[in-house]
Amino acid sequence: MSNYSLFTQLGMIGVAVAILFVYIKPTYTAIQTTLDTTQTYLEEADKVKKVDDLLTEKVSKVDAVSAADMAALKRYVPDSVDDVLVMKDLQAIFAALAFPLEGLTAGGAGAATAQPGVLGGAGLVPHTFSLSTKVSYDDLKTLLKVLEANNYLLQVNSLSLAPSDSGLIGVSMSLATFSRATTTAKAVAVGEEPL
């Protein structure tokens, strides 16, 4: 050891210091960065796994819903509403109840925010219809019950009753049914077979 000259010894110290600053320190910093990055990747992978597990759980819940219930849900909240089919349904209801349908008009689809107070602003597109008839008071109550029990929502937004000359009640009502305000989902229209 003592064979080295002082100059050589100082040179060794210099080389050691140079290695420390030129290689060891940057490499150590790089390793720290790589370790941090690895940790981030591991955490993100863990998050993705958790989300994947959660998704699997939710999918199993969705799959547990019976086909009939799913079809009913899609009928209750359709992606689109065919006004003609709804009018046909209303006509069928009146025909089945043997009530005279004096007028039925479709007001078309409103904007999703057109009626903010009447479900319109809740991501639903209202489709309005107006109808008029003349029925007795008891028949009116039956009609309302049947409309309420429909398998998709037929919401009566306004109802006017006035006596008519025939002794019956002249009824004018404004109805609304709703479709989901979406363009991404595959359309399931009212009246169509469920997917």
Place this chain on the structure above:
Amino acid sequence: MPPSTASSFIPKRNPVNRPKSVRRYNFVIIPILSYALFMASIIASGALFIYQIRVHAQLASAVRNLEEQIGNFNDTDLNRVIDFDQRLELANKMVASHVSLGSILSILETVTAETVQFKNLKIDRKDDHTLTVNAALVTSSLDGALFQRATYAASSLITSTKLSGISLVPGGVASDGKTTTKGSVGFSAEFTFSTDKILYKPLVQEGAGAGSAHTETIKPVSSIAPKPVVASSSKKTTL
């Protein structure tokens, strides 16, 4: 008297000529330090190089793992769940605002005296939580109107009642002098109903026994409108 030093056989050193002690620097520490530092730097470099390779391998493994996890993620399933959730939330909102207008008519029937008649009636949905009913009523006397006002005010099912435009048409003898006409009192009423009091209730709950005394049944809707109108199983309704 001081002792003579010249007589001593012991050689005496002249204090002036005393040799200076040569101070030797300890250069032993420098070779050890230099060797240790050099070797440490070499060993540390080697170890660090190997560790770096290992850390890079770990990073590559973590990246592969993340890519696999992302690859395993099924967008279709996610869209299916989102679609179902959105549809279910909308259905809940719709069900929550699904009111029975028949209930309004029944409530008005219950709280209206027999002497009071409705000349016309208009129900309007103000928003998802409120319905207003405007009606023109007629009764035979002011006492009847007063009684009716009190009855409406006392009803807990009606959120608010406002009577206005009261007009009295007095009775008397007709111009022919023979027939008498009855007097009448007309007034307008504005009722407000809260939707939570008149929510639509399915008539027959699923699982209810056929002979249950507490279930109201009506003619099956499916029998009067075969295809378009059938019970919604999502509402747990069987008609």
